[in-house]
Amino acid sequence: DADVTQTPRNRITKTGKRIMLECSQTKGHDRMYWYRQDPGLGLRLIYYSFDVKDINKGEISDGYSVSRQAQAKFSLSLESAIPNQTALYFCATSGSGEVGELFFGEGSRLTVL
Amino acid sequence: DAKTTQPPSMDCAEGRAANLPCNHSTISGNEYVYWYRQIHSQGPQYIIHGLKNNETNEMASLIITEDRKSSTLILPHATLRDTAVYYCIVRAYNQGGKLIFGQGTELSVKP
Numbered sequence: 001d002a003d004v005t006q007t008p009r010n011r012i013t014k015t016g017k018r019i020m021l022e023c024s025q026t027k028g029h030d031r032m033y034w035y036r037q038d039p040g041l042g043l044r045l046i047y048y049s050f051d052v053k054d055i056n057k058g059e060i061s062d063g064y065s066v067s068r069q070a071q072a073k074f075s076l077s078l079e080s081a082i083p084n085q086t087a088l089y090f091c092a093t094s095g096s097g098e099v100g101e102l103f104f105g106e107g108s109r110l111t112v113l
Numbered sequence: 114d115a116k117t118t119q120p121p122s123m124d125c126a127e128g129r130a131a132n133l134p135c136n137h138s139t140i141s142g143n144e145y146v147y148w149y150r151q152i153h154s155q156g157p158q159y160i161i162h163g164l165k166n167n168e169t170n171e172m173a174s175l176i177i178t179e180d181r182k183s184s185t186l187i188l189p190h191a192t193l194r195d196t197a198v199y200y201c202i203v204r205a206y207n208q209g210g211k212l213i214f215g216q217g218t219e220l221s222v223k224p
Contacts, residue, residue, distance in 0.1 A: 004156075035214075042200060042214035043157065059213070090156050102149075102212060104156025 003027045004105035006091050012111045019078040021108045023091030032074035033092040033102065034058075034066060043090065049074055050096075081112040117201045122219045125195075131188040133218050135201030138182045144205050146177060147212065148186045150197040157200065157214075160186065191222045 004025045013019055023032065030051045035043040035058075045058030047066040055066060063085060065077045078085055088109050092102040118136040125131040137146065148160040161168055161175045163184075168175045174187040188195055200217040 037154075040216075042216045045213060088154060092156070101159045101162075102157070104158070106156055107154060109154075 002106065004091055004093055004103055006089075006105040006108045008108060009106065010109045012113065013081055014113050015082055017081050017112075019081050019110065021076045021089055021091075021110070023074045023076070023105060025072050025091075025093045025103075027093055027095075027103060028071075029093040029103070030071065030096045031094045032068065033094075034064075034074070034076045035090045035092065036060065037088045037090065037107075046076065046089075078110075078112075081110075083112045086110060086112045117203060117215055119199075119201050119215065119218045121216065122221070124221050124223060125188075125191045127193060127222055127224050128190055131186075131191040131195065131220060131222065133186040133188075133199050133201075133220065134183065135185070136183045137201070137203050140181050140203050141205065144203045146175065146181075146184050147202045147204060148173070148175065149200045149202065149212075149214075150195075151200070151217070152194075152197040160199075191220075193222050193224065196220060196222045 007022045033048040034046040036046055037043045044060050046064050047058050048056050049068045052068050067075050088107050090107050091105040094102050145162050145164050147162040149157040151157040160172050161170055163175045163177055177184045198217040198219050200214050202212050
């Protein structure tokens, strides 16, 4: 089983719908992240959390919210999806040490029509 | 965090060394250089990181210039499976795992 699991892997939805992407990890890491990737572009950081009570905005947090339900779970919500939120979304985790190696999930492809 | 500059694309012959350059002329003394790669649309994979000394692991070598303004990732014997986008990132020591990705270099390994 993967260390970082994202659900759903693929989702097609309509403008205005609420969408939740879920991430769970078995690495025991404190730190979790949500990134977004658009075609031909690198990854952009949406939100990150260094522990259960800590939530921080990243580069592009507008239109998104997150919830850290437990150490192992970090979900990303789009309250009212819009077409320009069509993208590939990645969850990642890292330990609390200074090395900073990120472990990524397999991605969730979201299409907003 | 300091910005990085990478060529958008490179080709390499299978079995030859792939040398991927990265410029980070504004790097600060407490910033590490990280390399990740992304194969097709999979999640990025950590390769290696370093501060000022050259580093080597089972995947690659990282050569950092003495002034730390640039670095080179070396894949000693590239295979077709090394075809990917390679990201060079600099990050402060105390920034935890927060990494800001640029657009990377698309490496094509050809038979």
